[in-house]
Amino acid sequence: MAGNRNILWAILLILALIALPALVPRYWIYFAGILGINIIAVHGLNIMTGYTGLLSLGHAAFVGVGAYTVALAQSKLGLPFYLAIPLAGVAAAIMGVGFGLPSLRIRGLYLVIATLAAQFILNFVFVHWQKVTNGDAGLTVQPATIFGYPLNNETRAYYLILVCDVAFTLFALNVIRSRVGRAFVAVRERDRTAEVLGVRIVWYKFVAFALGSFYAGVAGGLLAYFNQFVNPEQFGLLLSVFFLSAVIVGGMGSILGAILGAVFMTLLPEFLRGGALAVGSSFGFDISLILVPLRETVFGLLIVGFLILEPRGLAQLWKRAQQKFLTISTVK
Amino acid sequence: MNPMVMFAEYSAVGIAAGGIYALIALGTVVIFKSSQTFNFAMGEMMMLSAYFFYTAAVTFALGPFFGMIAALIGSIAVALIIERFALRPMMGRPFIAIVMVTFGIGSIIRGIVGMIWGPNSLDIPAILARSPVMIGGLFIPGKTARAFAIAVVIVGALIAFLRYSRAGIALRAAAADQITAYSMGIDVRGVIAFTWVIAAITGCISGVLMANVNSLTPSLGLVALNVLSVIILGGMNSIGGVLIAGFIIGWLESVTGWLIGTEFREITPYVLALLILLIRPTGLFGTAEIERI
Numbered sequence: 001m002a003g004n005r006n007i008l009w010a011i012l013l014i015l016a017l018i019a020l021p022a023l024v025p026r027y028w029i030y031f032a033g034i035l036g037i038n039i040i041a042v043h044g045l046n047i048m049t050g051y052t053g054l055l056s057l058g059h060a061a062f063v064g065v066g067a068y069t070v071a072l073a074q075s076k077l078g079l080p081f082y083l084a085i086p087l088a089g090v091a092a093a094i095m096g097v098g099f100g101l102p103s104l105r106i107r108g109l110y111l112v113i114a115t116l117a118a119q120f121i122l123n124f125v126f127v128h129w130q131k132v133t134n135g136d137a138g139l140t141v142q143p144a145t146i147f148g149y150p151l152n153n154e155t156r157a158y159y160l161i162l163v164c165d166v167a168f169t170l171f172a173l174n175v176i177r178s179r180v181g182r183a184f185v186a187v188r189e190r191d192r193t194a195e196v197l198g199v200r201i202v203w204y205k206f207v208a209f210a211l212g213s214f215y216a217g218v219a220g221g222l223l224a225y226f227n228q229f230v231n232p233e234q235f236g237l238l239l240s241v242f243f244l245s246a247v248i249v250g251g252m253g254s255i256l257g258a259i260l261g262a263v264f265m266t267l268l269p270e271f272l273r274g275g276a277l278a279v280g281s282s283f284g285f286d287i288s289l290i291l292v293p294l295r296e297t298v299f300g301l302l303i304v305g306f307l308i309l310e311p312r313g314l315a316q317l318w319k320r321a322q323q324k325f326l327t328i329s330t331v332k
Numbered sequence: 333m334n335p336m337v338m339f340a341e342y343s344a345v346g347i348a349a350g351g352i353y354a355l356i357a358l359g360t361v362v363i364f365k366s367s368q369t370f371n372f373a374m375g376e377m378m379m380l381s382a383y384f385f386y387t388a389a390v391t392f393a394l395g396p397f398f399g400m401i402a403a404l405i406g407s408i409a410v411a412l413i414i415e416r417f418a419l420r421p422m423m424g425r426p427f428i429a430i431v432m433v434t435f436g437i438g439s440i441i442r443g444i445v446g447m448i449w450g451p452n453s454l455d456i457p458a459i460l461a462r463s464p465v466m467i468g469g470l471f472i473p474g475k476t477a478r479a480f481a482i483a484v485v486i487v488g489a490l491i492a493f494l495r496y497s498r499a500g501i502a503l504r505a506a507a508a509d510q511i512t513a514y515s516m517g518i519d520v521r522g523v524i525a526f527t528w529v530i531a532a533i534t535g536c537i538s539g540v541l542m543a544n545v546n547s548l549t550p551s552l553g554l555v556a557l558n559v560l561s562v563i564i565l566g567g568m569n570s571i572g573g574v575l576i577a578g579f580i581i582g583w584l585e586s587v588t589g590w591l592i593g594t595e596f597r598e599i600t601p602y603v604l605a606l607l608i609l610l611i612r613p614t615g616l617f618g619t620a621e622i623e624r625i
Contacts, residue, residue, distance in 0.1 A: 077577025102610045109370050110609055113560055117602035124599045296439050303436030307429050308421050324604040
């Protein structure tokens with residue numbers, strides 16, 4: 001019953017999203033596209049950190065690997081998007097596993113350090129490998145084309161992203177419900193016990209890390225097509241913090257949480273900007289200078305606040321609100 | 333110039349920079365030892381202390397001496413607030429949740445400093461003389477040499493203190509076995525708070541030294557991420573290890589920068605960290621607390 005109701009709601013939501021470009025201004029569609037890309041990246045980090053308990057501080061760099069792969073696959077190999085995007089995912093997965101593998105065998109902090117190293121080393125490569133990445137200036141990317149039909153504006157690219165979002169959300173849901181997903185949770189909760197019960201934990205950590213990085217690469221590939229350029233600045237540590245905040249705020253280990261977290265964190269900077277500009281103009285000083293640090297502060301506060309007060313995030317709050325609503329309606 | 337002399341000079345400068353690394357690493361290691369908490373906000377605590385120093389010494393015109401005292405008091409207060417209100421509620425929670433909390437705290441501090449003091453570099457009153465130091469014909473920049481001397485003296489004093497004082501013994505007891513230490517009457521919470529105070533002190537001194545050698549900007553704290561490789565090389569829980577590891581990493585950083593190009597300096601510590609993880613994850617002096625699975 002509840003399952004049917006959820007499917008109904010999901011279909012209604014998707015129909016509304018299909019109709020969205022006809023209803024709202026263009027700027028919103030741009031925004032919805034970025035949001036859709038963030039959702040895929042956050043799904044990836046959620047599989048790693050939320051479900052399997054492998055903390056990655058380098059997610060943005062793996063997104064960057066995907067974006068650069070698309071840019072290069074297009075300009076050097078002339079690949080169409082339906083080959084370039086999977087290739088972006090594979091490239092990011094290989095990078096992720098390359099950095100993660102030595103420390104996946106060791107518990108605790110070491111993977112965190114390895115992913116942080118990946119963040120800085122990959123970003124360094126984006127900036128300094130001039131011949132391939134064109135350094136700080138970055139690369140331009142031609143829009144994706146389907147059957148000779150270019151996805152050259154926000155609305156057309158939006159539909160591509162929407163399709164990917166639905167596909168990758170469904171895939172994540174199914175992986176989590178499978179044997180593999182249960183193994184992920186077992187690794188997170190009690191790795192020793194899991195091993196004794198025959199779950200090959202190193203293998204599943206490896207799978208989770210590869211899968212999460214694959215999602216990151218796909219998100220990066222979509223981002224390259226959507227922005228039509230790639231540069232190193234997009235993939236800094238702040239973006240990794242952003243993804244981590246989204247996973248925590250949404251609720252670690254919940255697909256719904258990953259979506260809610262991505263929505264919340266994507267909208268938040270806009271609200272901050274709006275609020276800060278309103279406050280600034282009413283007091284008559286220029287507040288645009290403090291926007292970036294303000295964002296950092298709020299990201300940090302959300303991470304700390306949710307971890308201490310509501311570690312299961314918005315998904316849990318949502319569930320609680322839903323239950324309240326349902327009990328009231330049945331009592332009446 | 334003779335390449336051997338160049339090599340010796342780069343080595344000396346690198347080892348001198350390593351002194352401050354050891355100081356930063358020490359603060360992180362004591363916290364890790366007492367509570368298995370890896371403090372990713374160490375760099376930001378250090379950067380914030382340097383801003384406290386600037387504000388007390390320049391804005392309130394207290395001068396360097398009272399500025400330093402004010403900065404120390406401020407840093408200790410901040411560290412105790414972090415420990416009490418962000419980390420104590422997390423006790424017993426999964427390890428990655430705790431790491432993420434410290435990471436979030438770092439983000440908060442970076443943001444607040446950016447909002448209050450702005451992104452531009454500030455002129456901090458010079459507490460280190462500029463005149464270069466010559467050691468046996470080697471030329472070492474004055475500020476780096478003096479910062480090294482101060483850092484090494486403080487690290488040495490702290491290591492001795494942690495080895496011989498009651499507080500240091502309590503710390504080691506709590507690190508070895510928290511529950512037994514607790515039942516023997518050691519105030520484990522007090523020990524943890526005490527390690528945060530030590531981290532605040534080392535962070536404050538290294539922050540002010542660092543701001544003197546380089547400049548004072550909100551990105552000053554990123555140096556502490558370079559120190560990760562020092563901590564791993566020294567062995568995560570070895571207090572004495574940080575000093576030698578600091579020298580080695582500082583030296584390698586400087587020499588690789590000289591040999592293959594200065595831009596590579598910024599990633600040398602991370603490459604080293606990865607290599608250490610591959611070859612010897614316990615570091616040089618860490619006890620085998622590494623759990624392979």
